[in-house]
Each structure stands twice: as C-alpha cells, then as structure tokens.
Amino acid sequence: MNWLIKWHMRHWTTIPYSTYCKAYNQWGGSFITHPEVIQGISELLEIPVMFQGRYEDDKLxxxxxxxxxxxxxSKTALKKLGKRGLIDVGNPEVILPMSPNIRIVLPYKSDFISGEHQPQIINLKNKGKALCLAKGFHSDGFSKKFKYNHRREIRLFQNEGGEFKPINSIAVDQLCAIYLELFEKRWGFSAKGSALMSKVLDKLYTFLTGNILYIADEPIAIQLVYQVETVNHLSVEYVNGGVNPAYKNHSPGSILSFTNIQQAQEFADSKNKPLRYSFGLADNDYKLRWCNKSPVFLT
Known part of the structure; x- marks a missing residue:
C-alpha cells in the first residue's frame, strides 16, 4: 500500500454492523454489498469482515x-485469500453505501465497481471491462419483435405441458440437487462451489428470485438469480444456470431468461425504481441480445 492510500485511510474508522446497515438503508448499494449477503458469505468462507466508515464534520x-x-x-480478494472457487456469486456489480454529494479517494481495493460511483470516487481506474445489464421491458429496452418471439416460445412450451415453479418454493436441499445436476448436464463439469452450494443457498435463500422450468414434473432448466431492493434501484444478479440439453428444442434457457427479467421488471416498476439486472461480465456475445454494456472500474 503506497503512502497516498495510507494518508487517505486516516479518514476511515471501523464502524459496527448496525451502522453499516443504516448506511445501506439510507444510500443503497447492490446485491454483493447488502449487509446480510456479505455477512453470510464471510461466515461461510471464514473470512473476518469489518465495516469501515468515513466521516466528514462528524457525519457518516x-x-x-x-x-x-x-x-x-471482491474476486481479487478471494484469490489473494486462497478462497477462489469455493463459492459462486458471479461477477457482481459493486455499489457501496455513499452519500451522493461526496468526492473521495477509496483506500480499499476492489474490482467491478459500478459506474454509478464515477461522481463520488476519485481513484477509479478503467481497464475496459463492462458488465451486461438487461435491456428490460420499457420503450428503450427489448424490441417488439424480440418480445413477440419469446412470448411465442413460452406459449409453445406451455402447450406441450411445460410449467413454471417459483425457485423459492423449492426446499434448499432439493434446489441444490436440481441446480448441480442441470449445471453438469449443460456444461459437462461440476459447478463452481459445489461443495458449499447447499450452505450458500441456505444463507441466501431469501434473496433468490425467478423460476424453475418443468416438463412432466421433471426440472429441465434453472438459473441462480439473486435480488435485493435498495432505496435507489432493484439490484439483480444472474449468477449461473443449468439446462437439460435433451429439451433444447423448447429453448428453456431463453424462456427462463425472458420470464425472470420480466418478473424483476414488474417488481421494480411496482416500486417505481430502476432495474439493474446483471448478466455478469461482458465476456460473451450472446449476452448482448439481452443486455447493454455498463462500464465497471477498479481501485
């Protein structure tokens, strides 16, 4: 750590969990910075988590x-701490609880910091990376043709006996088994973090959203999608998924993506808040059918 960062750290002090919760409730954040999420992940990985606050004129x-x-x-932190690969929470967008009017140096390292922080954090670095945020269902989002084609897929799927079941209507152990099986069928190898998957799902169960697709009581497609509501927006992270290739003619992956985004959009609209539905890192062309790129930064 260089002398300049050390100099800026003098403005920060350790704060209790309750104070961090108040800051998150006041200024918002994202899925990965939600108090219960980061506390739960830290406990599972046996990493001590501390909460730091910056004060100006005795105000946080x-x-x-x-x-x-x-x-x-931070994924970099997981690598440095020897915990990489133990859990899978994707490449989550980092939005931190901060007053909108500040201009500060952030003396802690991170990757995937949201462009929402450009007016606030002075020392952001742009390395050309971006996340994919879903276009959504408003006038500037998915085209009429795109929506028509996917709604037609859904009708055909349902006409042939296809069903949707809310992911949080399935018990954790069963949910874990479904995900691990369908992931391996789709990709041909085990899901990252499979050993801790059941514990992760148990910790984050209340944040799960979306559906599982079934045909004749057999699960054929699943996506792990986590959602948190903040004061400023709805933060949604699509982490990963699994599909049974035997049913690829039904386009189950596309159906699930469409309906999960639609469900999130409807909830965000009911709260009169913007939707930030992330497909993770912009590393695959297929995501651009669903998303717009949003730059992310590191410190």
Missing amino acids: VAAVPTWGNYIAG
Whole structure:
C-alpha cells in the first residue's frame, strides 16, 4: 500500500454492523454489498469482515465492508485469500453505501465497481471491462419483435405441458440437487462451489428470485438469480444456470431468461425504481441480445 492510500485511510474508522446497515438503508448499494449477503458469505468462507466508515464534520458519508485491504466480496480478494472457487456469486456489480454529494479517494481495493460511483470516487481506474445489464421491458429496452418471439416460445412450451415453479418454493436441499445436476448436464463439469452450494443457498435463500422450468414434473432448466431492493434501484444478479440439453428444442434457457427479467421488471416498476439486472461480465456475445454494456472500474 503506497503512502497516498495510507494518508487517505486516516479518514476511515471501523464502524459496527448496525451502522453499516443504516448506511445501506439510507444510500443503497447492490446485491454483493447488502449487509446480510456479505455477512453470510464471510461466515461461510471464514473470512473476518469489518465495516469501515468515513466521516466528514462528524457525519457518516460513506460505509464499506472490508476483507483486510479489499472490499468484501471482491474476486481479487478471494484469490489473494486462497478462497477462489469455493463459492459462486458471479461477477457482481459493486455499489457501496455513499452519500451522493461526496468526492473521495477509496483506500480499499476492489474490482467491478459500478459506474454509478464515477461522481463520488476519485481513484477509479478503467481497464475496459463492462458488465451486461438487461435491456428490460420499457420503450428503450427489448424490441417488439424480440418480445413477440419469446412470448411465442413460452406459449409453445406451455402447450406441450411445460410449467413454471417459483425457485423459492423449492426446499434448499432439493434446489441444490436440481441446480448441480442441470449445471453438469449443460456444461459437462461440476459447478463452481459445489461443495458449499447447499450452505450458500441456505444463507441466501431469501434473496433468490425467478423460476424453475418443468416438463412432466421433471426440472429441465434453472438459473441462480439473486435480488435485493435498495432505496435507489432493484439490484439483480444472474449468477449461473443449468439446462437439460435433451429439451433444447423448447429453448428453456431463453424462456427462463425472458420470464425472470420480466418478473424483476414488474417488481421494480411496482416500486417505481430502476432495474439493474446483471448478466455478469461482458465476456460473451450472446449476452448482448439481452443486455447493454455498463462500464465497471477498479481501485
């Protein structure tokens, strides 16, 4: 850590979990920085999590969860701490609880910091990376043709006995088994974090959203999607999924993506909040059918 970062750290002090929760409720954040999410992940990985706050004129203006010198949840931190691959929470967008009017140096390392922080964090670095955020169902989102084609797929699927079941209507153990089986069928190898998957799903169960597709009581497609509502927006992370290739003629992956985004959009609209539905890193062309690129930064 260089002298400049050390100099800026003098403005930060350790704060209790309850104070971090208040900051998150006041200024918002994202899925990975939600107090219960980062606390639960830290417990599972046996990484001590600390909460740091920055004060100006004796008033808290920013709060961050940390693993040592890193923002908690950072993929770089997981690698440095020897925990990489133990869990899969995708490449989540990092939005931190901060007063909208501040201009500060963030003295902790992180990747995938949202462009929403450009007006606030001075030392952001752009390495050309971007996340894919779903276009959504508003006038500037999916085209009429796109929506028509996918709704037609859904009708054909249902006409042939296809069903949707809410993911959070399935018990954790069964849900874990379905995900691991369908992931391996789709990709031909085991899901990352399979050993801890049941515990992760148990910790994050209340944040799961979306559906599982069934035909004749057999699960054929699943996506792990986590959702948190913040004061500013609805933050949704599509982590990964699995599909039984035997049913590829039904386009189950596309059906699931469409209906899961639609469900999230309807909820966001009911709360009169923007939807930030992330497909993770912009590393695959297929995502651009569903998403727009949104730049992310590191410190």
